[in-house]
Amino acid sequence: MPHMISSDRAVIEWRNESTQKPPKAALYLHEAGAERILKSAYEQTATVWTGDFHNAKQVLSALKKRVRKPSGKKKTADVQDMQTAFHSHRIRQAQQSRVLNMLAVEIGAGFVLDMPRAPDVSAALADVYGEANHEPFLLPLNQLLGFIGAHEWHKKGIALPQLGGRIHVPFGVFSPIRGEYLDLLAAAPLPPSATGIEGTAFDIGTGSGVIAALLAKRGVPRIVATDTNPRAVAAARANFTRLGCADKVDLQTADLFPEGCADLIVCNPPWLPAKPTSDVETALYDPDSAMLRGFLNGVRSHLKPNGEAWLVISDLAEHLSLRESGFLARCLQTALLEVVDVLQTKPQHAKAFDGNDPLAFARSRETTFLYRLKAAD
Incomplete structure (x- = not known):
């Protein structure tokens, strides 16, 4: 400022x-x-x-x-x-x-x-x-x-095997350097309707555009990607063009959901409920879990019949005592969502193995999850 x-x-x-x-x-x-x-x-x-x-x-x-x-x-x-x-x-x-x-x-x-x-x-x-x-x-x-x-x-880009290409990320936009969550997104079974002729997915808080690009690579014919950060929107647009999927992705400046419904809605919200101190930290810190709550509370009304919502999140906040262990389960119950399946992986980034890191006691226990959710009956 x-x-x-x-x-x-x-x-x-x-x-x-x-x-x-x-x-x-x-x-x-x-x-x-x-x-x-x-x-x-x-x-x-x-x-x-x-x-x-x-x-x-x-x-x-x-x-x-x-x-x-x-x-x-x-x-x-x-x-x-x-x-x-x-x-x-x-x-x-x-x-x-x-x-x-x-x-x-x-x-x-x-x-x-x-x-x-x-x-x-x-x-x-x-x-x-x-x-x-x-x-x-x-x-x-x-x-x-x-x-x-x-x-x-930004010029060099980050090579991502899950995409078979590079994501270019400027200053002020979250970089997908922690690739383990992309492995989960690449492995999770897509709802059958998502890859049909009329299949549609929403990528909520697209950032660099990496999740939307991955969904396009996996065969979803139409994706709507949203974000409110002008730098992220510009970066995502450039990445979609480089990766050859711009014709499949409708990029919108929107807070959380676009209009309409989708067969698959994906969100990778900030994982820690704390206050950011700069624009780039908004991808890391979510005060009072506002984005997480907003996504879960609103996603049901944007899902098509038999559609799924995918939530990517880690349990680092629980290991830091920033969030109670039953918080997510209560949020899902309030939002009338039920779990179809849970995929999980352990972090592979350097800090997870750095005993000198001040938060090593929590990082060593962290697990990253992909929750497959559907509207509860």
């Missing part, structure tokens, strides 16, 4: 993709050590680096070592209060991010970074912001590096 702040040069716009409050002031420096930048950060003053770009990256690395230094307290799998552990982890992440984001650079008109040994960042910034700026603005260096990395991944 952009804000105007005062610097020792002028009043200038401050941009930050997170919900953090902007600094109270900014100070331009040709170079500075990590300790000085930290001292200014704790005084709510950002440091705007004007010197060598690679030196700035080295100082940022030094900052990360300082703010992410382990507390020295031994972590064990026997955590008494898992919910407290999760929220403490989130608070630490937010505090560290705020401090690191106090090292910034000035982006000139046309997305120009005028620093010695600086790369051309115009394409990466255009990927995030669209039309080029006419006035300079300040941007945390850590976020700029994230934009650059995301842009490279």
